[in-house]
């Protein structure tokens with residue numbers, strides 16, 4: 388067990404996550420000793436200090452708290468680099484949205500060379516990642532500039548899956564356990580949607596994203612009910628994108644695809660994560676690589692011309708060769724976009740509870756191979772985010788062909804537009820013209836969501852009122 392002892396609460400987040408990034412296989416705990424001095428100390432189980440980052444405030448006056456925190460992060464980082472002989476691709480940046488920094492600098496008039504030099508020098512980010520952040524921010528900005536100020540996005544969560552993947556920390560449940568409550572869930576969802584439609588009438592709906600969970604666990608009739616209700620309640624006059632995360636191939640049927648097509652869905656996701664049967668078995672997905680190929684063919688036959696596929700690098704026992712084989716199978720299918728995740732195992736996941744931290748030492752090469760594969764398929768990176776406990780402290784990147792980027796994915800990362808989210812566990816964010824963001828969360832538990840729907844609606848009404 389490594390102990391991360393901080394003199395201020397504000398030092399804990401970065402201190403703890405930096406230590407976890409350098410020592411991914413070790414258990415770590417953090418605590419605060421409220422002291423006037425400024426430090427983060429890191430101790431191993433035997434009491435030996437791994438690193439002490441201490442910053443004195445000069446006697447002549449005030450150093451801003453933010454500057455002090457930055458200095459301590461830098462000191463701790465350098466000590467951990469020297470102790471482990473390793474560096475982190477994203478340096479001292481522990482937040483989930485590094486491209487937001489690039490976007491802010493771009494909007495402030497920075498040029499690429501200055502930005503990348505600063506990212507490398509001030510935050511110890513590798514040049515490769517600094518350039519990636521800038522490249523993505525440039526593409527995001529071109530897409531976001533097309534949106535008008537009255538735009539809004541709608542997220543709808545369907546929290547059921549054919550089975551629960553071992554790495555999953557979302558609050559979705561296995562369909563078999565919830566099949567008797569799915570109709571109740573849809574009833575509650577439609578009430579929430581009706582309230583949102585009334586409250587958001589002054590805005591222009593730009594994107595709809597139905598995610599989860601696995602939305603296609605709904606039957607074709609249930610899907611028809613949901614999508615018809617959306618048609619009835621919301622104007623699609625300003626709609627730029629309509630995504631349904633079909634997700635698991637074992638939930639996709641020609642009937643469901645034709646419902647999606649008939650209601651104007653423009654983009655779907657079919658997510659293999661891996662094309663290796665041994666891996667699919669280990670991570671608790673009840674389908675085969677052949678099911679993925681079949682679902683993909685069905686979607687093309689149904690007329691979908693914007694299909695995304697999600698992959699995960701660093702899955703248990705996967706080697707570089709496995710990942711290369713997966714990538715070459717995906718290349719043969721030729722999707723329009725791919726999202727390449729680095730495995731992130733949280734405590735809430737079954738894999739996390741078993742304290743298996745199967746970080747592959749080859750993950751860096753795997754994500755480089757994925758980037759090369761995306762390039763061969765004519766795609767470029769268009770959004771990026773990081774997660775807590777992400778393998779190797781890397782990132783998740785979405786790559787897309789021209790005009791096939793997922794606009795909603797960018798909006799959720801850059802927080803430039805209000806997103807109203809409904810369904811269990813969803814989080815709405817209202818973005819005000821001055822950049823202020825107000826959040827509103829729905830309860831995660833499916834049964835509580837159904838029972839407390841009036842309260843969820845009231846929260847939403849307050850969020851959207853002028």
Ligand code: SF4
Pocket residue numbers: 547548550551552554555556557559599600601634635
């Ligand atoms: S399909 Fe996605 S949401 Fe469902 S269990 Fe797997 S990781 Fe979780």
